[in-house]
Amino acid sequence: MRALIQRVVSADAAYVNGEVISSIGRGLCVLVGVANGDTKKDIDYIVKKILNLKLFEDDESESSKPFKKSVKDRHLEILCLSQITLYHTLKGNKLDFHHAMAPAQSRDFYGEFLQALRSQYEPDLVKEGAFGEHLVIGIKNDGPVTVMLESPKSPTTELEQTVPDVDG
Incomplete structure (x- = not known):
């Protein structure tokens, strides 16, 4: 599972x-990609990171320190959007x-x-786009601050990916 997290001043999702x-308003815009084989463990990992990443200043004053508070600490909003293109591969230019x-x-x-994100946070602060629809996304990135997350894969999966093909 992958999540591209952007700290935003505001964000919206609209139909064409x-x-x-x-x-x-202020908070996080999260683009979420789901891979073959993802499980509840992947959901738990990504939800925990989204809610606890220290991406915000400690207060609104000019002397505040950056990267001290999470979206949960600051009680800010989250806009989630499904994003299949986070799991693309290229075949030439396709x-x-x-x-x-x-x-x-x-x-x-x-x-x-x-559901997991809403159950671990404030449900009214978690918004979503429309799954599988062509949308126009408006994002006012704050910083800019953008973080790419990927849930850890099992050791077996990583081993299989790193073993060279010696038969070919």
């Missing part, structure tokens, strides 16, 4: 026709998504992620 689905979870399965998994 301009109808706004969700909007937030995007391929065979590492991404299939759409039907991914929709349910992403729903579980949102």
Whole structure:
């Protein structure tokens, strides 16, 4: 599971026709990608990181120290958007998504992620876009501050990925 987290002054998600689905003020805009084989462990890891990353100053004063408080500490909003392109590979110049979870399965998994995030935070502060829809996203990045997270994979998976193909 991957999450691209951006600290924002504001963010919104709208349909192409301009109808706004969700909007937030200060907080985090989180683009979420789901891979084949992701589990509840991956959700737990990403949710914990989103809520606890120290991405905000300790207060609003000019003398405040940066990177001291989390979105949870500051009681700020979160806008989550499903993002299949976080699990792309390139075949020449064409995007391929065979590492991404299939759409039907991914929709349910992403729903579980949102439920976990809301259950560990303030549900009214967690907003979402529309899964699988073509959206226009407005982001006013603050900083800019952008962090890429990936949930850890099991040692077996990592080993399989790093062993060279000696038969070929």
